[in-house]
Amino acid sequence: MTLRHKVDSQPAFVLHAYPHRETSLIVEVFSRDFGRVALLARGARRPRSVLRGLLLGFQPLELGWAGKGEVQTLMKAEWQGGQPLLAGKALLCGYYLNELLMYLLPREDPHERLFSVYAETLRRFAGGMLESDLRRFERALLQELGYGLTLESDARGVPLDANGYYAYEIERGFVSLQRPGSSALSVSGKTLLDLAREDFSDPSSLAEAKQLMRALIAHYTGGAGLKTRKIFMELQEL
Amino acid sequence: MSTPSSLESLIEALRCLPGIGPKSAQRMAYYLMQRDRSGAQRLADSLSLALGALRHCQRCNTFTEAEICDRCLSSKRDASLLCVVETPVDMNMMEQTHAYSGLYYVLMGRVSPLDGIGPRELGLDQLLARACDGLVQEVILATNFTNEGEVTAHYLSEMLKNHAIRVSRIARGVPVGGELEYVDSGTLAQAVRERRSLSE
Ligand SMILES: [Zn+2]
Numbered sequence: 001m002t003l004r005h006k007v008d009s010q011p012a013f014v015l016h017a018y019p020h021r022e023t024s025l026i027v028e029v030f031s032r033d034f035g036r037v038a039l040l041a042r043g044a045r046r047p048r049s050v051l052r053g054l055l056l057g058f059q060p061l062e063l064g065w066a067g068k069g070e071v072q073t074l075m076k077a078e079w080q081g082g083q084p085l086l087a088g089k090a091l092l093c094g095y096y097l098n099e100l101l102m103y104l105l106p107r108e109d110p111h112e113r114l115f116s117v118y119a120e121t122l123r124r125f126a127g128g129m130l131e132s133d134l135r136r137f138e139r140a141l142l143q144e145l146g147y148g149l150t151l152e153s154d155a156r157g158v159p160l161d162a163n164g165y166y167a168y169e170i171e172r173g174f175v176s177l178q179r180p181g182s183s184a185l186s187v188s189g190k191t192l193l194d195l196a197r198e199d200f201s202d203p204s205s206l207a208e209a210k211q212l213m214r215a216l217i218a219h220y221t222g223g224a225g226l227k228t229r230k231i232f233m234e235l236q237e238l
Numbered sequence: 239m240s241t242p243s244s245l246e247s248l249i250e251a252l253r254c255l256p257g258i259g260p261k262s263a264q265r266m267a268y269y270l271m272q273r274d275r276s277g278a279q280r281l282a283d284s285l286s287l288a289l290g291a292l293r294h295c296q297r298c299n300t301f302t303e304a305e306i307c308d309r310c311l312s313s314k315r316d317a318s319l320l321c322v323v324e325t326p327v328d329m330n331m332m333e334q335t336h337a338y339s340g341l342y343y344v345l346m347g348r349v350s351p352l353d354g355i356g357p358r359e360l361g362l363d364q365l366l367a368r369a370c371d372g373l374v375q376e377v378i379l380a381t382n383f384t385n386e387g388e389v390t391a392h393y394l395s396e397m398l399k400n401h402a403i404r405v406s407r408i409a410r411g412v413p414v415g416g417e418l419e420y421v422d423s424g425t426l427a428q429a430v431r432e433r434r435s436l437s438e
Pocket of ligand 1: 295296297298299300306307308309310
Protein backbone atom coordinates (compact mmCIF):
# COMPACT_ATOMS: atom_id res chain seq x y z
CA MET A 1 0.00 0.00 0.00
CA THR A 2 1.76 3.16 -1.16
CA LEU A 3 -1.13 5.58 -0.74
CA ARG A 4 -0.47 8.16 1.93
CA HIS A 5 -3.37 8.24 4.28
CA LYS A 6 -4.48 9.68 7.55
CA VAL A 7 -6.65 7.71 9.92
CA ASP A 8 -8.54 9.20 12.86
CA SER A 9 -10.21 7.69 15.93
CA GLN A 10 -9.92 4.13 14.68
CA PRO A 11 -11.01 1.39 17.13
CA ALA A 12 -8.03 -0.91 17.61
CA PHE A 13 -6.21 -3.33 19.89
CA VAL A 14 -2.47 -3.69 20.38
CA LEU A 15 -1.35 -7.21 19.41
CA HIS A 16 2.34 -6.89 20.14
CA ALA A 17 5.01 -4.23 20.52
CA TYR A 18 8.76 -4.28 19.85
CA PRO A 19 11.36 -1.78 21.04
CA HIS A 20 12.59 0.44 18.21
CA ARG A 21 15.72 2.59 18.49
CA GLU A 22 16.34 4.02 21.94
CA THR A 23 12.95 5.39 22.92
CA SER A 24 10.35 4.21 20.40
CA LEU A 25 8.12 1.23 19.82
CA ILE A 26 6.83 -0.54 16.75
CA VAL A 27 3.29 -1.55 17.61
CA GLU A 28 1.36 -4.22 15.73
CA VAL A 29 -2.31 -3.35 16.02
CA PHE A 30 -5.56 -4.97 14.92
CA SER A 31 -7.88 -2.18 13.78
CA ARG A 32 -11.53 -2.40 12.85
CA ASP A 33 -11.41 -0.88 9.35
CA PHE A 34 -7.80 -1.49 8.29
CA GLY A 35 -7.03 -4.87 9.80
CA ARG A 36 -3.51 -5.47 11.05
CA VAL A 37 -1.27 -2.42 10.82
CA ALA A 38 2.27 -1.72 12.07
CA LEU A 39 2.69 1.69 13.69
CA LEU A 40 5.73 3.58 14.88
CA ALA A 41 5.07 5.07 18.33
CA ARG A 42 7.74 7.76 18.62
CA GLY A 43 9.18 8.26 22.08
CA ALA A 44 6.71 5.79 23.61
CA ARG A 45 9.43 4.35 25.87
CA ARG A 46 10.45 7.71 27.35
CA PRO A 47 9.70 7.84 31.10
CA ARG A 48 7.12 10.64 30.78
CA SER A 49 5.57 9.65 27.46
CA VAL A 50 1.77 9.87 27.45
CA LEU A 51 1.79 6.68 25.37
CA ARG A 52 3.65 4.77 28.07
CA GLY A 53 1.22 2.45 29.81
CA LEU A 54 -1.49 3.27 27.28
CA LEU A 55 -0.42 0.98 24.44
CA LEU A 56 -1.40 -2.07 26.44
CA GLY A 57 -2.61 -5.26 24.79
CA PHE A 58 -6.21 -6.49 25.29
CA GLN A 59 -7.50 -2.97 25.95
CA PRO A 60 -9.85 -1.22 23.50
CA LEU A 61 -8.14 1.90 22.14
CA GLU A 62 -8.87 4.55 19.57
CA LEU A 63 -5.84 5.29 17.45
CA GLY A 64 -4.95 7.90 14.88
CA TRP A 65 -2.06 7.44 12.44
CA ALA A 66 -0.67 8.84 9.22
CA GLY A 67 2.00 8.12 6.69
CA LYS A 68 2.72 5.68 3.93
CA GLY A 69 4.59 2.46 3.54
CA GLU A 70 4.65 -0.57 5.73
CA VAL A 71 5.12 1.20 9.04
CA GLN A 72 3.03 4.28 9.60
CA THR A 73 3.32 6.83 12.39
CA LEU A 74 1.04 6.74 15.39
CA MET A 75 -0.31 10.26 16.03
CA LYS A 76 -2.83 9.75 18.78
CA ALA A 77 -4.04 7.07 21.18
CA GLU A 78 -7.02 7.14 23.48
CA TRP A 79 -8.09 4.57 26.05
CA GLN A 80 -11.71 3.44 25.56
CA GLY A 81 -12.38 1.48 28.71
CA GLY A 82 -15.00 -1.12 29.51
CA GLN A 83 -12.55 -4.01 29.33
CA PRO A 84 -11.16 -5.28 32.65
CA LEU A 85 -7.48 -6.27 32.55
CA LEU A 86 -7.05 -9.95 31.78
CA ALA A 87 -5.52 -12.19 34.40
CA GLY A 88 -4.45 -15.78 34.89
CA LYS A 89 -5.39 -18.34 32.28
CA ALA A 90 -7.52 -15.83 30.35
CA LEU A 91 -4.44 -13.66 29.89
CA LEU A 92 -2.49 -16.60 28.45
CA CYS A 93 -5.36 -17.32 26.08
CA GLY A 94 -5.38 -13.66 25.10
CA TYR A 95 -1.77 -14.08 23.97
CA TYR A 96 -2.84 -17.13 21.99
CA LEU A 97 -5.46 -15.08 20.11
CA ASN A 98 -2.87 -12.41 19.40
CA GLU A 99 -0.36 -14.94 18.11
CA LEU A 100 -2.99 -16.40 15.76
CA LEU A 101 -3.81 -12.95 14.43
CA MET A 102 -0.13 -12.10 13.97
CA TYR A 103 0.43 -15.35 12.06
CA LEU A 104 -2.69 -15.55 9.95
CA LEU A 105 -3.99 -12.04 9.40
CA PRO A 106 -2.27 -10.36 6.45
CA ARG A 107 -1.38 -6.67 6.87
CA GLU A 108 -3.98 -4.07 5.89
CA ASP A 109 -6.71 -6.58 5.17
CA PRO A 110 -9.85 -5.38 6.98
CA HIS A 111 -12.00 -7.94 8.81
CA GLU A 112 -14.68 -6.05 10.65
CA ARG A 113 -16.57 -9.14 11.81
CA LEU A 114 -13.42 -10.81 13.11
CA PHE A 115 -12.60 -7.59 14.95
CA SER A 116 -15.93 -7.67 16.75
CA VAL A 117 -15.56 -11.39 17.55
CA TYR A 118 -12.09 -10.63 18.99
CA ALA A 119 -13.43 -7.78 21.16
CA GLU A 120 -16.33 -9.95 22.29
CA THR A 121 -13.97 -12.83 23.16
CA LEU A 122 -11.82 -10.54 25.32
CA ARG A 123 -14.94 -9.28 27.12
CA ARG A 124 -15.92 -12.90 27.85
CA PHE A 125 -12.36 -13.65 29.01
CA ALA A 126 -12.68 -10.96 31.67
CA GLY A 127 -15.22 -13.18 33.42
CA GLY A 128 -12.94 -16.22 33.23
CA MET A 129 -11.84 -18.18 30.19
CA LEU A 130 -13.97 -20.95 28.70
CA GLU A 131 -12.87 -23.45 26.05
CA SER A 132 -15.99 -22.61 24.02
CA ASP A 133 -14.81 -18.98 23.69
CA LEU A 134 -11.60 -20.22 22.08
CA ARG A 135 -13.45 -22.49 19.65
CA ARG A 136 -15.81 -19.69 18.66
CA PHE A 137 -12.87 -17.37 17.95
CA GLU A 138 -10.88 -19.99 16.01
CA ARG A 139 -13.91 -20.78 13.87
CA ALA A 140 -14.53 -17.09 13.11
CA LEU A 141 -10.84 -16.62 12.29
CA LEU A 142 -10.69 -19.52 9.82
CA GLN A 143 -13.96 -18.55 8.17
CA GLU A 144 -13.13 -14.84 7.92
CA LEU A 145 -9.72 -15.48 6.45
CA GLY A 146 -11.26 -17.52 3.65
CA TYR A 147 -9.98 -20.92 4.72
CA GLY A 148 -13.44 -22.16 3.78
CA LEU A 149 -14.43 -24.10 6.84
CA THR A 150 -17.78 -25.30 5.54
CA LEU A 151 -19.70 -26.88 8.35
CA GLU A 152 -23.01 -27.72 6.69
CA SER A 153 -22.07 -30.05 3.88
CA ASP A 154 -19.23 -32.37 2.96
CA ALA A 155 -16.70 -31.95 0.14
CA ARG A 156 -19.21 -33.29 -2.42
CA GLY A 157 -21.94 -30.91 -1.25
CA VAL A 158 -23.95 -33.57 0.61
CA PRO A 159 -25.43 -32.24 3.90
CA LEU A 160 -23.53 -33.50 6.96
CA ASP A 161 -25.08 -36.39 8.84
CA ALA A 162 -25.06 -36.05 12.65
CA ASN A 163 -24.55 -39.81 12.96
CA GLY A 164 -21.77 -39.98 10.37
CA TYR A 165 -18.00 -39.70 10.67
CA TYR A 166 -15.81 -37.45 8.59
CA ALA A 167 -12.18 -36.80 7.83
CA TYR A 168 -11.08 -33.29 7.07
CA GLU A 169 -8.97 -32.91 3.98
CA ILE A 170 -7.20 -29.58 3.90
CA GLU A 171 -8.38 -27.32 1.03
CA ARG A 172 -11.07 -29.85 0.13
CA GLY A 173 -13.43 -30.21 3.04
CA PHE A 174 -15.04 -33.02 4.95
CA VAL A 175 -15.01 -36.48 3.45
CA SER A 176 -17.38 -39.13 4.74
CA LEU A 177 -15.71 -42.08 6.49
CA GLN A 178 -17.00 -45.64 6.68
CA ARG A 179 -16.14 -45.90 10.36
CA PRO A 180 -14.75 -43.60 13.06
CA GLY A 181 -10.99 -43.40 13.58
CA SER A 182 -10.02 -44.60 10.09
CA SER A 183 -8.37 -41.20 9.53
CA ALA A 184 -5.95 -39.32 11.82
CA LEU A 185 -8.33 -36.38 11.71
CA SER A 186 -11.68 -37.99 12.18
CA VAL A 187 -14.64 -36.07 13.61
CA SER A 188 -18.25 -36.94 14.10
CA GLY A 189 -20.97 -35.22 12.10
CA LYS A 190 -22.52 -34.09 15.36
CA THR A 191 -19.35 -32.20 16.37
CA LEU A 192 -19.36 -30.37 13.04
CA LEU A 193 -23.03 -29.49 13.25
CA ASP A 194 -22.59 -28.33 16.86
CA LEU A 195 -19.63 -26.21 15.80
CA ALA A 196 -21.73 -24.70 12.99
CA ARG A 197 -24.43 -23.75 15.51
CA GLU A 198 -21.82 -22.74 18.13
CA ASP A 199 -23.49 -25.16 20.50
CA PHE A 200 -20.79 -26.27 22.95
CA SER A 201 -23.03 -27.96 25.50
CA ASP A 202 -21.83 -31.48 24.60
CA PRO A 203 -18.38 -32.09 26.14
CA SER A 204 -17.43 -34.66 23.50
CA SER A 205 -18.24 -32.20 20.68
CA LEU A 206 -16.15 -29.58 22.44
CA ALA A 207 -13.21 -31.97 22.84
CA GLU A 208 -13.37 -33.08 19.20
CA ALA A 209 -13.69 -29.51 18.00
CA LYS A 210 -10.51 -28.69 19.92
CA GLN A 211 -8.55 -31.45 18.15
CA LEU A 212 -9.94 -30.38 14.77
CA MET A 213 -9.04 -26.72 15.33
CA ARG A 214 -5.58 -27.61 16.60
CA ALA A 215 -4.87 -29.62 13.45
CA LEU A 216 -6.22 -26.92 11.13
CA ILE A 217 -4.29 -24.16 12.85
CA ALA A 218 -1.09 -26.21 12.85
CA HIS A 219 -1.54 -26.64 9.10
CA TYR A 220 -2.22 -22.97 8.34
CA THR A 221 0.58 -21.70 10.57
CA GLY A 222 3.00 -23.89 8.64
CA GLY A 223 3.43 -26.42 11.44
CA ALA A 224 5.96 -24.09 13.06
CA GLY A 225 4.44 -24.60 16.49
CA LEU A 226 2.90 -21.67 18.30
CA LYS A 227 5.03 -19.96 20.94
CA THR A 228 2.03 -19.48 23.22
CA ARG A 229 1.28 -23.21 23.10
CA LYS A 230 4.83 -24.10 24.04
CA ILE A 231 4.71 -21.73 27.01
CA PHE A 232 1.27 -23.00 27.97
CA MET A 233 2.69 -26.50 28.17
CA GLU A 234 5.67 -25.36 30.24
CA LEU A 235 3.20 -23.96 32.75
CA GLN A 236 1.54 -27.32 33.03
CA GLU A 237 4.91 -28.98 33.68
CA LEU A 238 5.81 -26.69 36.58
CA MET B 239 39.04 4.74 1.03
CA SER B 240 38.41 1.61 3.01
CA THR B 241 37.86 1.44 6.78
CA PRO B 242 40.70 -0.30 8.70
CA SER B 243 39.55 -3.67 9.93
CA SER B 244 40.10 -2.89 13.65
CA LEU B 245 37.88 0.20 13.31
CA GLU B 246 35.31 -1.83 11.46
CA SER B 247 35.18 -4.47 14.16
CA LEU B 248 34.83 -1.74 16.83
CA ILE B 249 31.84 -0.32 14.94
CA GLU B 250 30.37 -3.78 14.60
CA ALA B 251 30.90 -4.45 18.33
CA LEU B 252 29.17 -1.22 19.39
CA ARG B 253 26.08 -2.29 17.51
CA CYS B 254 25.34 -4.87 20.18
CA LEU B 255 24.06 -2.04 22.39
CA PRO B 256 20.27 -1.68 22.36
CA GLY B 257 18.98 0.95 19.95
CA ILE B 258 22.40 1.48 18.29
CA GLY B 259 22.30 1.23 14.52
CA PRO B 260 25.25 1.35 12.09
CA LYS B 261 25.31 5.17 11.92
CA SER B 262 25.35 5.74 15.69
CA ALA B 263 27.93 2.97 16.11
CA GLN B 264 30.17 4.67 13.57
CA ARG B 265 29.79 8.04 15.31
CA MET B 266 30.65 6.50 18.69
CA ALA B 267 33.69 4.69 17.32
CA TYR B 268 35.08 7.85 15.67
CA TYR B 269 34.44 9.83 18.83
CA LEU B 270 36.27 7.35 21.03
CA MET B 271 39.26 7.01 18.73
CA GLN B 272 39.58 10.67 17.79
CA ARG B 273 38.41 12.76 20.73
CA ASP B 274 38.61 10.64 23.83
CA ARG B 275 41.23 7.92 23.72
CA SER B 276 41.63 7.89 27.52
CA GLY B 277 37.87 7.48 27.88
CA ALA B 278 38.08 4.62 25.42
CA GLN B 279 40.82 3.02 27.52
CA ARG B 280 38.69 3.34 30.69
CA LEU B 281 35.75 1.82 28.86
CA ALA B 282 37.84 -1.10 27.66
CA ASP B 283 39.34 -1.68 31.12
CA SER B 284 36.07 -1.51 33.02
CA LEU B 285 34.35 -3.73 30.49
CA SER B 286 36.90 -6.50 30.88
CA LEU B 287 36.99 -6.00 34.65
CA ALA B 288 33.19 -6.30 34.90
CA LEU B 289 33.15 -9.30 32.58
CA GLY B 290 35.70 -11.05 34.77
CA ALA B 291 34.29 -10.07 38.16
CA LEU B 292 30.52 -9.90 37.85
CA ARG B 293 28.28 -12.88 38.23
CA HIS B 294 24.78 -13.66 39.42
CA CYS B 295 24.21 -14.05 43.14
CA GLN B 296 23.42 -17.68 43.85
CA ARG B 297 20.48 -16.72 46.00
CA CYS B 298 18.88 -13.60 44.53
CA ASN B 299 20.24 -13.74 40.96
CA THR B 300 21.26 -10.06 40.90
CA PHE B 301 24.76 -8.98 39.88
CA THR B 302 27.46 -9.41 42.47
CA GLU B 303 31.20 -10.02 42.68
CA ALA B 304 30.88 -12.68 45.37
CA GLU B 305 29.14 -16.04 45.29
CA ILE B 306 26.38 -14.56 47.43
CA CYS B 307 25.69 -10.83 47.61
CA ASP B 308 25.87 -8.71 50.79
CA ARG B 309 22.13 -8.29 51.03
CA CYS B 310 21.45 -12.01 50.93
CA LEU B 311 24.08 -12.52 53.67
CA SER B 312 22.84 -9.69 55.90
CA SER B 313 21.40 -10.78 59.24
CA LYS B 314 19.23 -7.64 59.34
CA ARG B 315 16.97 -8.88 56.55
CA ASP B 316 13.83 -10.89 57.21
CA ALA B 317 14.51 -14.28 55.60
CA SER B 318 10.84 -15.30 55.75
CA LEU B 319 9.93 -12.77 53.02
CA LEU B 320 11.01 -13.08 49.40
CA CYS B 321 10.12 -10.33 46.95
CA VAL B 322 10.27 -11.18 43.22
CA VAL B 323 11.12 -8.31 40.85
CA GLU B 324 11.90 -8.18 37.12
CA THR B 325 15.16 -6.19 37.17
CA PRO B 326 17.90 -4.91 39.52
CA VAL B 327 16.50 -1.39 38.96
CA ASP B 328 13.13 -2.56 40.30
CA MET B 329 14.90 -3.97 43.35
CA ASN B 330 16.58 -0.60 43.96
CA MET B 331 13.17 1.11 43.72
CA MET B 332 11.78 -1.28 46.33
CA GLU B 333 14.77 -0.59 48.59
CA GLN B 334 14.19 3.17 48.35
CA THR B 335 10.71 2.74 49.82
CA HIS B 336 12.21 1.63 53.17
CA ALA B 337 8.96 -0.30 53.49
CA TYR B 338 10.44 -3.71 52.92
CA SER B 339 13.09 -5.54 54.90
CA GLY B 340 12.90 -9.03 53.40
CA LEU B 341 15.03 -10.58 50.67
CA TYR B 342 14.74 -10.51 46.90
CA TYR B 343 14.80 -12.61 43.81
CA VAL B 344 15.60 -10.79 40.55
CA LEU B 345 14.20 -12.51 37.45
CA MET B 346 16.38 -10.52 35.02
CA GLY B 347 13.40 -10.44 32.65
CA ARG B 348 9.78 -11.45 32.44
CA VAL B 349 7.61 -14.04 30.74
CA SER B 350 6.71 -12.78 27.27
CA PRO B 351 4.72 -15.41 25.34
CA LEU B 352 4.86 -13.65 21.96
CA ASP B 353 8.65 -13.27 22.21
CA GLY B 354 8.96 -16.94 23.12
CA ILE B 355 10.22 -16.18 26.64
CA GLY B 356 8.75 -18.69 29.06
CA PRO B 357 9.60 -20.29 32.40
CA ARG B 358 12.48 -22.23 30.89
CA GLU B 359 14.15 -19.17 29.36
CA LEU B 360 13.79 -17.32 32.69
CA GLY B 361 15.13 -20.23 34.74
CA LEU B 362 12.15 -20.23 37.09
CA ASP B 363 13.23 -23.57 38.57
CA GLN B 364 16.09 -21.68 40.25
CA LEU B 365 13.55 -19.35 41.88
CA LEU B 366 11.49 -22.34 42.99
CA ALA B 367 14.54 -23.87 44.66
CA ARG B 368 15.28 -20.54 46.34
CA ALA B 369 11.71 -20.16 47.63
CA CYS B 370 11.76 -23.70 49.02
CA ASP B 371 14.75 -23.16 51.32
CA GLY B 372 12.54 -23.80 54.35
CA LEU B 373 12.87 -20.23 55.67
CA VAL B 374 10.71 -18.39 53.14
CA GLN B 375 7.09 -18.19 54.27
CA GLU B 376 5.75 -15.58 51.87
CA VAL B 377 6.67 -14.71 48.30
CA ILE B 378 5.65 -11.19 47.27
CA LEU B 379 5.21 -10.82 43.51
CA ALA B 380 6.36 -7.35 42.51
CA THR B 381 6.53 -7.79 38.74
CA ASN B 382 5.26 -4.91 36.59
CA PHE B 383 1.58 -4.19 36.01
CA THR B 384 1.95 -4.81 32.31
CA ASN B 385 0.43 -7.86 30.64
CA GLU B 386 3.88 -9.50 30.68
CA GLY B 387 4.34 -8.69 34.38
CA GLU B 388 0.88 -10.13 35.10
CA VAL B 389 1.48 -13.31 33.14
CA THR B 390 4.80 -13.73 34.98
CA ALA B 391 3.01 -13.33 38.31
CA HIS B 392 0.42 -15.90 37.21
CA TYR B 393 3.15 -18.43 36.38
CA LEU B 394 4.89 -17.86 39.69
CA SER B 395 1.73 -18.22 41.73
CA GLU B 396 0.83 -21.46 39.90
CA MET B 397 4.36 -22.74 40.46
CA LEU B 398 4.41 -21.91 44.17
CA LYS B 399 0.89 -22.89 45.12
CA ASN B 400 1.78 -26.56 45.66
CA HIS B 401 4.63 -25.75 48.03
CA ALA B 402 2.84 -24.41 51.11
CA ILE B 403 4.25 -20.93 50.64
CA ARG B 404 2.01 -17.88 50.91
CA VAL B 405 1.98 -15.91 47.68
CA SER B 406 0.94 -12.27 47.49
CA ARG B 407 0.88 -9.63 44.76
CA ILE B 408 1.66 -5.96 45.38
CA ALA B 409 -1.49 -3.81 45.15
CA ARG B 410 -2.25 -1.37 42.38
CA GLY B 411 -4.43 1.71 42.45
CA VAL B 412 -4.54 5.48 42.69
CA PRO B 413 -1.08 6.90 43.52
CA VAL B 414 -0.39 8.39 46.95
CA GLY B 415 -1.43 12.06 46.89
CA GLY B 416 -3.29 11.34 43.69
CA GLU B 417 -6.38 13.39 42.92
CA LEU B 418 -9.01 11.48 41.00
CA GLU B 419 -9.37 14.36 38.55
CA TYR B 420 -5.83 13.79 37.32
CA VAL B 421 -5.55 10.01 37.47
CA ASP B 422 -5.61 8.19 34.12
CA SER B 423 -8.88 6.36 33.41
CA GLY B 424 -7.29 2.90 33.13
CA THR B 425 -5.80 3.14 36.63
CA LEU B 426 -9.04 4.51 38.08
CA ALA B 427 -11.13 1.80 36.39
CA GLN B 428 -8.92 -0.94 37.82
CA ALA B 429 -8.93 0.72 41.26
CA VAL B 430 -12.74 0.56 41.25
CA ARG B 431 -12.70 -3.10 40.16
CA GLU B 432 -10.16 -3.97 42.85
CA ARG B 433 -11.78 -1.85 45.59
CA ARG B 434 -11.54 -3.19 49.12
CA SER B 435 -14.13 -3.40 51.80
CA LEU B 436 -13.75 -1.12 54.84
CA SER B 437 -16.39 -2.85 56.96
CA GLU B 438 -15.08 -6.11 58.32
ZN1 LIG C 1 21.81 -11.96 46.58
